[in-house]
Amino acid sequence: MTDKIMSADTNLDTELSDRFGAAIVAIQATHDRIPTYWIDRDDAKSVLHYLKTQARPAYPMLYDLSAIDERLRHHRDGQPTSDFTVVYHLLSFEGNRDVRIKVALIGASLTLPSITDIWPAANWYECEAWDMFGIRFDGHPHLRRILMPPTWGGHPLRKEHPARATEMGPYSLPDDKQDAEQEALRFRPEDWGMQRANADAEFMFLNLGPNHPSVHGVFRIVLQLDGEEIIDAVPDIGYHHRGAEKMGERQSWHTYIPYTDRVDYLSGVMNNLPYVLAVEQLAGIEAPERARVIRVMMAEFFRIASHLVFYGTFAQDLGALSPVFFMFTDRERVFDVVEAICGGRMHPSWFRIGGVAQDLPQGWDRLVREFLDYLPARLDEYDHLVLGNRILQQRTRGIGAYDRDTAIEWGVTGPGLRASGYEWDFRKQRPYSGYEQFDFDVPVGHNGDCYDRCAVRAEEMRQSLRIIRQCLENMPSGPYKAEHPLATPPLKARTMHDIETLITHFLGVSWGPPIPSGESFVGIEATKGSNGYYLISDGDVMSYRTRIRTPSFPHLQLIPKMCRGRMIPDLIAILGSIDFVMADVDR
Numbered sequence: 160m161t162d163k164i165m166s167a168d169t170n171l172d173t174e175l176s177d178r179f180g181a182a183i184v185a186i187q188a189t190h191d192r193i194p195t196y197w198i199d200r201d202d203a204k205s206v207l208h209y210l211k212t213q214a215r216p217a218y219p220m221l222y223d224l225s226a227i228d229e230r231l232r233h234h235r236d237g238q239p240t241s242d243f244t245v246v247y248h249l250l251s252f253e254g255n256r257d258v259r260i261k262v263a264l265i266g267a268s269l270t271l272p273s274i275t276d277i278w279p280a281a282n283w284y285e286c287e288a289w290d291m292f293g294i295r296f297d298g299h300p301h302l303r304r305i306l307m308p309p310t311w312g313g314h315p316l317r318k319e320h321p322a323r324a325t326e327m328g329p330y331s332l333p334d335d336k337q338d339a340e341q342e343a344l345r346f347r348p349e350d351w352g353m354q355r356a357n358a359d360a361e362f363m364f365l366n367l368g369p370n371h372p373s374v375h376g377v378f379r380i381v382l383q384l385d386g387e388e389i390i391d392a393v394p395d396i397g398y399h400h401r402g403a404e405k406m407g408e409r410q411s412w413h414t415y416i417p418y419t420d421r422v423d424y425l426s427g428v429m430n431n432l433p434y435v436l437a438v439e440q441l442a443g444i445e446a447p448e449r450a451r452v453i454r455v456m457m458a459e460f461f462r463i464a465s466h467l468v469f470y471g472t473f474a475q476d477l478g479a480l481s482p483v484f485f486m487f488t489d490r491e492r493v494f495d496v497v498e499a500i501c502g503g504r505m506h507p508s509w510f511r512i513g514g515v516a517q518d519l520p521q522g523w524d525r526l527v528r529e530f531l532d533y534l535p536a537r538l539d540e541y542d543h544l545v546l547g548n549r550i551l552q553q554r555t556r557g558i559g560a561y562d563r564d565t566a567i568e569w570g571v572t573g574p575g576l577r578a579s580g581y582e583w584d585f586r587k588q589r590p591y592s593g594y595e596q597f598d599f600d601v602p603v604g605h606n607g608d609c610y611d612r613c614a615v616r617a618e619e620m621r622q623s624l625r626i627i628r629q630c631l632e633n634m635p636s637g638p639y640k641a642e643h644p645l646a647t648p649p650l651k652a653r654t655m656h657d658i659e660t661l662i663t664h665f666l667g668v669s670w671g672p673p674i675p676s677g678e679s680f681v682g683i684e685a686t687k688g689s690n691g692y693y694l695i696s697d698g699d700v701m702s703y704r705t706r707i708r709t710p711s712f713p714h715l716q717l718i719p720k721m722c723r724g725r726m727i728p729d730l731i732a733i734l735g736s737i738d739f740v741m742a743d744v745d746r
Contacts, residue, residue: 171258178209184197187237193258194256195261196258206260208277210249217251217253219252220249222257225284225288226316230243234677241264243292247261271296273298275296275299278568279569282301284713286304290303290314305397307397308343316405346364348383366379366382368380373476375740377399382727389727399742401421404704404705409701413512416512419508422742423686423740430690432454432458435513441694442675443675444643448637455594456630456631456634460493460496466620470486473545477554479548496527511647513640514641517639555610559733561717561721563576571714573687579611580607582603584601597625599623609732648667673699674699686738687709688714690708692708711743
């Protein structure tokens with residue numbers, strides 16, 4: 160515990176103590192140095208409201224809301240007794256700092272007041288906590304299953320719930336069960352709080368999805384229409400849920416890395432980065448400088464690859480069919496470089512705890528230089544084809560617009576936040592992996608509409624090229640992985656010298672390293688917004704709790720607000736401009 164800091168913000172300690180006194184049950188030590196306060200459940204909502212509206216600096220964004228099943232955890236030094244813990248993660252842009260609020264729940268009384276009246280973004284997060292853990296939020300407008308089917312039994316992230324299919328009985332679907340499942344999927348407007356537009360109007364509904372090209376994955380939106388005008392919309396997610404957080408509790412710290420690739424499946428090793436950084440923070444591992452620069456270079460390659468997919472499919476959604484073929488061809492050029500370096504293309508799973516899997520191969524610099532010389536002219540051509548197209552401009556300008564305050568209120572990060580005019584990029588504001596050494600600009604928009612969200616991403620690709628060129632020209636020498644006993648896979652230089660080293664290597668490869676107990680969070684500027692991993696270790700070779708904070712999950716909550724009063728074709732433009740993939744939403 161000596162390497163931890165009790166609280167990184169003594170001013171906030173004093174402010175909360177003066178204001179709430181005994182409501183603060185404990186202040187917890189964490190590896191990530193985020194001030195972490197345990198609050199009495201009766202005062203939790205008052206503390207959260209104060210932090211958002213009156214604290215100086217204020218914490219206007221509900222960055223994440225999650226829960227922990229504490230019942231099997233052994234290492235809880237200094238933490239209050241708790242069976243289940245609800246965790247609120249708040250973000251202050253003004254102060255560039257975070258705060259974590261924890262509330263202990265004991266026994267059968269797993270209830271808390273809803274905070275949807277403080278943060279509308281809490282709606283889906285509270286539904287998720289109910290779905291996964293069985294924690295109720297009194298006053299929630301529509302507490303329901305959100306990731307699991309409505310007929311699911313149990314709460315999957317509780318420790319007693321099976322983690323593997325082999326722990327369950329054989330699956331069967333008799334006729335009566337199939338009929339019950341079909342009936343459970345029936346959409347009843349009244350259950351969702353939807354009402355007729357006026358006394359002369361009846362409900363008229365359109366199911367967009369869950370299988371439709373314009374919803375970019377297995378995603379359903381139920382639209383209430385007056386003609387073609389959208390009166391209301393209900394996003395329905397969960398069709399792509401694969402239990403990524405549950406799998407984090409059954410895999411070793413090392414073998415979980417490939418699972419992270421499949422969260423935002425368009426971003427490859429970008430998904431590995433926050434995970435390995437959080438594990439390294441827990442273990443006290445510092446990656447060598449060469450490894451950090453290699454990570455930055457490969458992450459920016461995948462930013463370009465992801466943005467090319469967005470750029471082409473966004474134009475395709477609006478009727479321009481040619482750009483997507485050109486852009487996917489250039490994406491293949493990105494993958495040619497990625498494959499030459501990593502050995503894989505879309506999901507190379509190449510980052511490691513302590514560094515990367517291998518050193519850069521001979522000739523990598525030639526491949527990278529050729530790509531850097533090739534792409535800028537292509538991007539100029541794409542901007543002319545897409546952003547300069549008058550039809551696309553008419554379809555996107557002023558459509559789906561929101562301002563900075565709305566973005567923050569709903570948990571929007573990444574290009575969506577910057578398109579509203581707010582210059583916030585985690586690579587600049589909270590540099591990680593050496594980003595503070597790179598010279599690049601942060602593109603911003605002005606109107607927060609579909610057009611600006613596209614323009615911001617188009618310019619971000621040019622900035623990624625600038626970063627990659629700096630990696631190429633200033634790649635440091637040295638090791639590509641830390642010489643730390645907990646780095647994985649362990650170095651094998653001395654495995655043939657003595658049996659003890661061979662045994663240690665064998666255990667490290669087969670079981671993985673036991674990571675010191677504690678809690679750690681690391682968030683990065685991923686392709687679609689801020690992606691973060693909140694990891695809890697109980698001193699074992701596997702994670703006790705793996706929480707994945709993905710950007711697409713809060714972004715989709717904004718769809719009803721963005722599309723009310725618009726036409727159905729406007730909704731297609733809005734969906735494309737968000738740039739989401741459902742694996743990033745459902746996990």
